[in-house]
Amino acid sequence: MGGDRQTPDVSRAAIKDDIDKLSKTPEQFRQIQTFMKRRTHMNANSELALTSSEFAAYIINHGGELGKLGDVSQIRDLRQCFADTPNGSSAPLTLEIGFGMGDSLLEMAQNAPERNFVGIEVHEPGIGRAAFLAHELGLTNLKFINGDAIALLENLPANHLDTVQLYFPDPWQKKRHYKRRFVTPERMALVAERLAVGGIFHAATDWEHYALWMLDVLDHMPQFENVSGQGNFTPRPDFRPQTKFEKRGMDYGRSSWDVMYRKV
Numbered sequence: 565m566g567g568d569r570q571t572p573d574v575s576r577a578a579i580k581d582d583i584d585k586l587s588k589t590p591e592q593f594r595q596i597q598t599f600m601k602r603r604t605h606m607n608a609n610s611e612l613a614l615t616s617s618e619f620a621a622y623i624i625n626h627g628g629e630l631g632k633l634g635d636v637s638q639i640r641d642l643r644q645c646f647a648d649t650p651n652g653s654s655a656p657l658t659l660e661i662g663f664g665m666g667d668s669l670l671e672m673a674q675n676a677p678e679r680n681f682v683g684i685e686v687h688e689p690g691i692g693r694a695a696f697l698a699h700e701l702g703l704t705n706l707k708f709i710n711g712d713a714i715a716l717l718e719n720l721p722a723n724h725l726d727t728v729q730l731y732f733p734d735p736w737q738k739k740r741h742y743k744r745r746f747v748t749p750e751r752m753a754l755v756a757e758r759l760a761v762g763g764i765f766h767a768a769t770d771w772e773h774y775a776l777w778m779l780d781v782l783d784h785m786p787q788f789e790n791v792s793g794q795g796n797f798t799p800r801p802d803f804r805p806q807t808k809f810e811k812r813g814m815d816y817g818r819s820s821w822d823v824m825y826r827k828v
């Protein structure tokens with residue numbers, strides 16, 4: 565991984581300039597994916613969770629063809645998916661984008677039983693694994709979606725979500741890939757629209773350039789206020805467990821940065 569890292573200019577002026585260049589071509593953003601589907605081994609439990617109807621309650625768009633990006637076009641309301649659960653549909657709702665293998669999301673759902681959580685991923689072994697474990701744990705406040713978070717957000721109603729969390733998103737380190745970063749003014753405008761007023765966008769990254777980039781994008785959006793004050797990172801909150809990618813980064817000696825914004 566280290567091999568393809570560039571050493572970018574992390575001065576705030578240079579980062580601002582890169583963001584401004586992006587914003588000149590907003591029409592491109594609908595076509596550009598923020599992910600690259602990885603092919604990795606899928607174990608038997610993951611495959612079972614993706615294919616057996618026993619797990620259908622855990623994967624909102626369960627039953628799609630393996631190997632294909634999940635279809636989210638019919639998902640227009642996440643709250644309704646919890647109507648038959650003990651929390652019901654009006655409990656505070658968190659959407660996690662790109663939960664990877666799911667360990668930190670499972671832990672958060674266990675630690676906050678009064679909230680409902682939905683995780684969306686494109687990585688099938690992770691979706692299957694997380695759904696298998698959620699079923700084993702008997703969690704009723706956590707569900708998963710297989711698919712592209714941007715396509716999902718486009719279909720959801722305004723003011724639908726209480727929290728959107730994005731932990732260690734793909735950093736897209738090369739300049740020519742910056743447009744793939746999840747945090748861009750255009751994609752964050754969509755996130756802001758789907759958040760309720762007072763709702764929280766929380767992100768973390770271990771790539772310094774992306775951390776400063778997130779601050780610049782979000783500090784300039786009138787829809788958001790920085791919970792820690794303009795220009796400041798947020799100390800890592802206790803409720804955010806370490807993620808798999810974060811642990812890997814720490815093994816390489818990297819730090820991590822959290823940003824937290826409230827929709828105004």
Ligand SMILES: C[S@@+](CC[C@H](N)C(=O)[O-])C[C@H]1O[C@@H](n2cnc3c(N)ncnc32)[C@H](O)[C@@H]1O
Pocket residue numbers: 598599600661662663664665684685686687711712713714730731732733734735746807808809810
């Ligand atoms: C670097 S990994 C981090 C995974 C996990 N959050 C962690 O910290 O261990 C980023 C994840 O985001 C997912 N992802 C990127 N863009 C996405 C999108 N538009 N919709 C759903 N998942 C996405 C990727 O598939 C990948 O698994």
